[in-house]
Amino acid sequence: MTSLTHLDRLEAESIHIIREVAAATENPVMLYSVGKDSAVMLHLALKAFYPGVPPFPLMHVDTTWKFSEMIAFRDRKAKELGLDLIVHTNEEGVAQGVGPFTHGSALHTDIMKTSALKTALTKYKFDAALGGARRDEEKSRAKERIFSFRTAEHRWDPKNQRPELWDLYNARLAPGESVRAFPLSNWTELDIWQYIRREKIEIVPLYYAAERPVVNWEGTDIMVDDDRVPEDLRKTAVMKKVRFRTLGCYPLTGAVESEADTLDEIIKEMLLATSSEREGRVIDRDQAASMEKKKQEGYF
Amino acid sequence: MRQTDLEAIAKDVGAYLEAHENKSLLRFITCGSVDDGKSTLIGRLLYDSKLIYEDQLAALEADSKRSGTQGENIDFALLVDGLAAEREQGITIDVAYRFFSTDKRKFIVADTPGHEQYTRNMATGASTADVAILMIDARKGILTQTRRHAFIVSSLGIRKLVLAVNKMDLVDYDQDTFNQIKADFDAFAETLGRDVDITPIPLSALAGDNITAPQGNTDWYTGPSLIEYLETVEVGDRRDKGPFRMPVQWVNRPNLDFRGFSGTIVSGHVKPGDTLRVSPSGREAVVKRIVTMTGDLPEAVPGQSITLTLDREIDVSRGDVLSSKDSPAEASNQFQARILWMADKPMLPGRRYLVKMGSNIVPATLNRPKFGIDINTLEEKPAKELELNEVGVTTLSLDKPIAFDPYDDIRGMGGFILIDRLTNDTVGMGLIDFALRRASNIHWQAMDVTRDALAEQKAQKPAVLWFTGLSGSGKSTIANALQKKLLAQGKHTFLLDGDNVRHGLNRDLGFTDADRVENIRRVANVAKLMSDAGLITLVSFISPFRSERRMARNLMSEGEYVEIFVDTPLDVAEQRDVKGLYKKARAGEIKNFTGIDSPYEAPKEAEITIDTVDQSPEEAADQILSWLEAEGFLSTE
Numbered sequence: 058m059t060s061l062t063h064l065d066r067l068e069a070e071s072i073h074i075i076r077e078v079a080a081a082t083e084n085p086v087m088l089y090s091v092g093k094d095s096a097v098m099l100h101l102a103l104k105a106f107y108p109g110v111p112p113f114p115l116m117h118v119d120t121t122w123k124f125s126e127m128i129a130f131r132d133r134k135a136k137e138l139g140l141d142l143i144v145h146t147n148e149e150g151v152a153q154g155v156g157p158f159t160h161g162s163a164l165h166t167d168i169m170k171t172s173a174l175k176t177a178l179t180k181y182k183f184d185a186a187l188g189g190a191r192r193d194e195e196k197s198r199a200k201e202r203i204f205s206f207r208t209a210e211h212r213w214d215p216k217n218q219r220p221e222l223w224d225l226y227n228a229r230l231a232p233g234e235s236v237r238a239f240p241l242s243n244w245t246e247l248d249i250w251q252y253i254r255r256e257k258i259e260i261v262p263l264y265y266a267a268e269r270p271v272v273n274w275e276g277t278d279i280m281v282d283d284d285r286v287p288e289d290l291r292k293t294a295v296m297k298k299v300r301f302r303t304l305g306c307y308p309l310t311g312a313v314e315s316e317a318d319t320l321d322e323i324i325k326e327m328l329l330a331t332s333s334e335r336e337g338r339v340i341d342r343d344q345a346a347s348m349e350k351k352k353q354e355g356y357f
Numbered sequence: 358m359r360q361t362d363l364e365a366i367a368k369d370v371g372a373y374l375e376a377h378e379n380k381s382l383l384r385f386i387t388c389g390s391v392d393d394g395k396s397t398l399i400g401r402l403l404y405d406s407k408l409i410y411e412d413q414l415a416a417l418e419a420d421s422k423r424s425g426t427q428g429e430n431i432d433f434a435l436l437v438d439g440l441a442a443e444r445e446q447g448i449t450i451d452v453a454y455r456f457f458s459t460d461k462r463k464f465i466v467a468d469t470p471g472h473e474q475y476t477r478n479m480a481t482g483a484s485t486a487d488v489a490i491l492m493i494d495a496r497k498g499i500l501t502q503t504r505r506h507a508f509i510v511s512s513l514g515i516r517k518l519v520l521a522v523n524k525m526d527l528v529d530y531d532q533d534t535f536n537q538i539k540a541d542f543d544a545f546a547e548t549l550g551r552d553v554d555i556t557p558i559p560l561s562a563l564a565g566d567n568i569t570a571p572q573g574n575t576d577w578y579t580g581p582s583l584i585e586y587l588e589t590v591e592v593g594d595r596r597d598k599g600p601f602r603m604p605v606q607w608v609n610r611p612n613l614d615f616r617g618f619s620g621t622i623v624s625g626h627v628k629p630g631d632t633l634r635v636s637p638s639g640r641e642a643v644v645k646r647i648v649t650m651t652g653d654l655p656e657a658v659p660g661q662s663i664t665l666t667l668d669r670e671i672d673v674s675r676g677d678v679l680s681s682k683d684s685p686a687e688a689s690n691q692f693q694a695r696i697l698w699m700a701d702k703p704m705l706p707g708r709r710y711l712v713k714m715g716s717n718i719v720p721a722t723l724n725r726p727k728f729g730i731d732i733n734t735l736e737e738k739p740a741k742e743l744e745l746n747e748v749g750v751t752t753l754s755l756d757k758p759i760a761f762d763p764y765d766d767i768r769g770m771g772g773f774i775l776i777d778r779l780t781n782d783t784v785g786m787g788l789i790d791f792a793l794r795r796a797s798n799i800h801w802q803a804m805d806v807t808r809d810a811l812a813e814q815k816a817q818k819p820a821v822l823w824f825t826g827l828s829g830s831g832k833s834t835i836a837n838a839l840q841k842k843l844l845a846q847g848k849h850t851f852l853l854d855g856d857n858v859r860h861g862l863n864r865d866l867g868f869t870d871a872d873r874v875e876n877i878r879r880v881a882n883v884a885k886l887m888s889d890a891g892l893i894t895l896v897s898f899i900s901p902f903r904s905e906r907r908m909a910r911n912l913m914s915e916g917e918y919v920e921i922f923v924d925t926p927l928d929v930a931e932q933r934d935v936k937g938l939y940k941k942a943r944a945g946e947i948k949n950f951t952g953i954d955s956p957y958e959a960p961k962e963a964e965i966t967i968d969t970v971d972q973s974p975e976e977a978a979d980q981i982l983s984w985l986e987a988e989g990f991l992s993t994e
């Protein structure tokens with residue numbers, strides 16, 4: 058066992074980062090989105106502190122539009138592992154009836170996700186938030202640091218990033234500032250799947266193909282997860298064998314027709330696929346630099 | 358992805374994945390300018406390993422037509438130029454990380470720009486890389502920037518260099534051109550004084566020659582293609598064979614029965630039964646278990662993040678280093694190091710910064726550089742301070758000893774970052790060459806007559822009353838008035854005045870930021886000696902920088918430093934202009950004048966703030982006197 062494989066090395070680097078966040082910041086939190094990347098990040102956190110438990114809570118920003126299966130999975134996992142789970146929802150947005158069908162994807166995401174996250178970080182006074190973003194997801198992420206600073210207004214300044222040398226992370230903050238730390242920075246989508254397979258990590262069943270009720274909304278197949286789908290749209294629902302490559306708000310998550318109902322079949326489909334992962338995410342489809350803009354505004 | 362892979366995946370994905378689970382990982386850096394075709398090379402590597410999806414390719418084709426530089430052809434550089442601002446300017450301005458893999462390895466590429474002003478970015482990318490690819494334009498040969506790149510990456514410990522002689526298509530794949538470049542570089546590499554392994558490869562990133570395979574244009578070349586080289590190059594041997602080192606990152610104590618020490622191994626192996634030494638304390642213990650969630654390990658190797666338990670209860674905390682008993686890490690608080698400055702504001706000798714090394718963060722003072730290094734000629738040059746992207750050799754003193762190894766011996770034990778105490782920015786990086794002396798040899802001269810005895814003899818408590826404020830704010834006038842009142846009470850005092858000290862002790866210093874810092878450092882130390890003598894010392898200095906005042910505060914014994922902010926607004930001080938200096942400064946006759954063209958950082962933690970607009974100097978002195986009485990400075994009780 059003298060040589061480490063690429064998964065071993067990625068695992069070791071991520072554990073180092075997670076421990077560093079716990080040791081060097083006052084009040085860290087792990088942002089748990091319930092997706093496959095979060096599942097891997099949580100698994101790494103459990104490894105980092107074994108036999109103890111991670112010395113920080115998990116937080117899920119619940120837009121109230123997540124797939125119900127995600128919510129059930131989230132609650133069961135937190136209970137099984139005995140972890141402290143904070144669920145934060147923008148109640149004001151709920152009261153105003155904000156949702157993707159009525160307000161459009163951009164406004165919904167801004168109010169229920171971006172601004173809800175900022176509010177939650179401020180409310181609990183978290184000075185560090187671990188997130189599952191990867192550099193291979195999108196071009197502007199390729200330049201983001203592993204420890205990425207946010208001003209007191211939660212903004213990211215790509216021109217003013219601290220140099221990051223070796224594995225020496227500078228986590229020092231002025232009052233009000235915070236850091237987002239990305240332990241999965243150097244993982245690719247394939248690494249994530251290979252690791253899930255190797256470590257037998259449980260993921261939300263929505264990743265596996267199954268017969269699900271689907272409607273076509275603005276050119277994308279989405280799942281009818283509850284009766285908030287407008288009625289005239291709901292009437293067009295058909296059963297299709299579909300799965301999801303990424304998980305988020307169900308009206309904003311494109312379903313892909315698939316027969317892949319095992320992990321190996323999913324990976325096979327991913328490897329043979331001809332379109333990149335985020336295509337299923339409706340919010341990314343603006344101009345090329347859209348993610349960079351969102352991040353400057355505080356989107357994770 | 359190659360056709361054979363696609364077939365293997367379609368046939369039995371399980372078998373394919375198992376075969377691909379055991380790849381190794383290689384991190385490399387590409388150095389070169391936009392013009393050398395660096396981004397094109399990386400784009401090509403991604404493209405040739407088929408990591409570009411159809412949607413990305415479609416976007417790339419559209420982008421190439423809109424803003425590419427290759428006419429109707431695909432501009433691979435657009436694949437890797439990330440940030441919107443950069444795309445507009447057509448240059449890469451930061452470090453970007455890219456990923457691709459082949460059957461044998463996964464690769465992490467640090468893509469960094471090559472211009473001189475981006476030296477810090479290159480050092481950042483090089484700090485985690487095992488291999489460096491130096492891009493050379495075949496038409497131009499070895500340039501100053503090639504030498505600079507080679508110097509930076511070899512200083513940071515990279516021992517494997519690829520000389521990527523690109524654009525061979527533009528010199529008709531001429532072998533002599535290639536050989537000349539090779540010979541030129543070999544001659545230069547001798548002067549680096551480091552054991553580096555150089556592999557020259559003739560390339561055309563645009564046409565694809567020798568990226569994955571030859572294209573029939575360079576039949577005279579028999580060496581590996583770039584991918585072949587990257588897939589097979591051996592790295593990490595030194596780390597593997599070195600002595601065991603693990604900086605303790607986290608003490609894992611979930612309950613009373615378990616006490617583990619977590620960290621990442623930076624050198625050597627460890628197994629249960631090994632005797633380890635804790636540095637800097639020097640205590641020893643035997644490894645009991647290497648604990649993981651999936652069972653104990655029989656051995657752990659460099660790069661692994663592990664948790665160890667020991668056979669006995671000894672004091673180990675974050676910042677300590679566990680090392681092999683037979684060749685333990687040294688500990689010291691004084692080092693010689695190579696520094697690369699990374700901030701817009703220059704490094705000021707004498708100013709205190711934080712050093713982060715391993716899991717330690719320790720305040721430190723950087724001394725005046727012994728010399729700077731011209732990164733273009735590699736020659737030594739005199740340097741008083743270090744500017745952005747400058748390299749120099751200096752000594753530094755830490756507030757407490759830490760465990761270390763020279764950077765050239767163990768990368769993970771001798772590299773540190775420097776953090777500004779006020780802005781918290783990472784302002785520099787350093788590589789430890791050696792310790793000036795071992796911490797265990799440092800002793801203070803023990804005194805028979807203690808400072809307490811000296812103070813008691815004078816029936817007072819020593820204090821350093823530090824007056825800070827703009828020129829003409831009234832510092833010296835108030836200090837004089839106060840000194841008279843103290844003398845009248847029979848107290849023993851001394852007044853250190855900025856102007857007077859500059860005539861003697863500090864007459865070699867000017868008014869640059871660096872000299873101001875040194876000025877204050879000397880004065881603070883003189884004040885310290887006087888308070889050791891039991892005196893109440895009045896210091897009247899503009900002392901414009903917060904960090905130097907904090908340095909002075911930290912130098913004195915707890916509670917002995919009293920900061921007095923003579924808070925006179927600039928317009929009032931300028932109106933008084935007792936010495937006529939403001940007038941000269943405004944006329945440009947005096948440079949670096951505080952308040953005019955040099956900043957004054959008002960105190961945030963002053964013990965006493967004096968308002969000179971509504972108070973006379975006498976009243977101000979009384980205000981300070983009653984504060985001193987209330988705080989018990991004027992009696993020994």
